[in-house]
Amino acid sequence: MVKDAVNTAKLLFVFAIAMFGFGYALVPLYDVFCEVVGINGKTGQISESTAIAGEIDTNRLVTVEFDTNVNTALPWSFKAEQYKKQVHPGEIAEMMFVAHNTSDRAIVGRAVPSVAPAQASLFFNKTECFCFTEQVLEPGERKEMPVKFVVDAELPDKITMMTLSYTFFEVPEAERVETASKNRIIDNNKS
Template sequence: MRGSIDQANKRLGYKLLAVTLAMFGFGYALVPLYSVFCELTGLNGKTGRISAETAASETIDQNRSVTVEFVTSIGGSLPWKFKAKVAKISVHPGAATEATFVAVNEASFPIVGRAVPSVAPNSAARYFNKTECFCFTEQKLAAGETKDMVVRFVVDPRLPADVRTLTLAYTFFEAPELSANN
């Protein structure tokens, strides 16, 4: 009698331990789950990426103009200057557009940086499609180097009508594992 209860206790104990381990795994699974959720819903300001051919095939909506603003910032203590050449431009949805950003490495050693984009308002992020971006790859700047960097994008004509302004924000972070001084 006692023996069988002890057995049952141990069995239940191991089952509950398995639940615990599964929930630990679930904590990690939340990371991709949130990412997928953000991608599906366009929350989190994550932008879309399409090929140049797809972009060219979009019909251009000449009757509508959307203002795209550019915001730049530096994350952490990266010794760079980073600016957009123009603060904002007006685009027709469907039209491929190009914008240029300038980064200056003010340090006396080469540094690799990584730009993280974000689009506001969040709900419009998935209608902002990039065909080419300096944020797709790491950017290495030699000591004192100035570099022009290009982003090409298309605003999806399906962008909701109430959105008149989109803000594209870039933050440059140091990619420490790739930088020369590390």
């Protein structure tokens, strides 16, 4: 009887430890889920050749607005060249963003993108973006960074306007090595 009870308890301990692991498994699951349903500003990244191959819908124009934010802890200024741009769904468009390090130290920053409305983010893809990698700005440096994007021709007619928003954060010291290796992986995939 006691031996059976010990076995039951062992099984339950294993279950408890597995559930601890499940808590951690929710982290990648959450990212995958957001990517699949295209929410949380997790916009798609496609190659330039795929983008060119797509069909262009010249019958309508969609307004893309550009919103730029800087986290209060980061001493940068960050602006888009224009506040908005009209594009045909399917065509590759480009917008230039300018970041300026106003401090007297070199800083590594990372931009976190988000597209609103959430429904539109499913149809918003980028072929080139400064948000794919970390950006290093020397003291006082001003850097122009292009974003190339395509609004999918499948975009529902009722969506006529969308907003692409970026927030720049300083990358904490401890993060950098890890992200640098991540970026290398992304670069390898591209080539």
